[in-house]
Amino acid sequence: MAAVGDLHCRDDQHGRFRQFVKQVNASADLLLLCGDLTDRGMVEEGKVLAEELSALRVPCAAVLGNHDYEHGQVKDICSELSKVGVHILDGDHYIFEKVLGVAGVKGFGGGFGNATLQAFGEGETKSFVQEAVKESLKLEAALSHLDTEKKVVIMHYAPIPETLDGENIEIRPFLGTSRLSMPIDHYGAACVFHGHAHHGAREGKTKSGIPVFNVAMPLLTKFTPEQRFALMEV
Template identity: 55%
Template sequence: MPNPKSSSHVRFAAVGDIHVHKDAAGTLRSFFAQAADEADALLLCGDLTDYGTAEEAKVLAEELGAVPIPIVAVLGNHDFESGTPERVTEALTHAGVCVLDGAACEIEGVGIAGTKGFAGGFGRGSLGAWGEPAIKLFVQEALNEAMKLESALAKLRTRRRIALLHYAPIAGTVQGEPVEIFPFLGSSRLEEPLLRYPMDAVFHGHAHRGTLEGRTISGVPVYNVAKPLLQRSRPDAPPFFLYELPREPATEEEPAAT
């Protein structure tokens, strides 16, 4: 039985790394329906398709077509694999999904800022923009994504705020992965904008063998909601992460000045 929607809280079902392939038609509808029964909105944290093809995106859009709650998404690296991420975005947008790429939206009084993010490493292990042009381009991509996140966060005007990423902004939620690949799972440069704005929570995917929860330097919870991680770490629960925030009380409009 679905949980009744709450009048005091807004509930979000968050999941990433669904990796929809061309033969997945019909396999995710019950999963999405269960998320819709539990939550007021669905958050998708990238790697929504397996190879980023138009065919896969069409299957995903059809699976999401019957979801009656708002859906907000960012793309992941797999959605770029075929070189046409715009096809994935187009299919999702046509299905009513709000795809964020350095942008923000609002759902039931909660502001959501999102971008894909990028790699580069964490803390003292972060790659610096020094040496060959290829290294500088790599680092610049991480900086560009961090600036996109900063821009999206600056657009929020709500008291309650969530950030949506694919790559991890902290090392804490990639713990469990081979340490050799940490630099390719996220970047501390994504954490920097999150420290400059008040946040309630951050969601990302990408690290299938990582850790469910960590915190930014400032104590904001960060959740790794990669579907394979959720399935493995919580085998008796649906493979989405349910998160809730208190609803903001409605404010009466001030009378117009006379």
């Protein structure tokens, strides 16, 4: 599997991902995209990315990120990507060759462990927490319907704090929440991929020991500029 997030494709970037697609075709059987596929959430950006991904010769499953929602054009972006065979997951799953199930959800923020934000006080706070709970329940539903031999999870927000090391401590509660790790630990998975944390750490583990990988493209580029995706065998 090749996995990467935070492509942040803009409408003036024709050809930016040409080499990326060639490398994926040459080295992977499946591509997983972990959100922030576009930079400002505009359909024109989705069209450019779809044009780039049209050269893929392997299946692709993806989730959206916060940037993809910026202009309220999510439906149109998904439509453009679906035209080139990208499977957008939002609380559902994709099955690859009957043996690997990919569960996907965008996720949300809210903090971790004992510092997880609770639904108390103002309505706005309760709404913020409810969004995180909703995303967690969507992931639980996706995993509960998977009976494949192997399972992986893709999301945009981080399910553990360890992969946020390197980000400003003040913003870490907005980059993910441990609510997302609960269904993963309950149902199990071979590994988890997420993006969003451009300055975070590359890997960590959930409480039950499931590996979690931060595959934000800006982070990967710092370590392997010649290969802007993580490659893993499951």
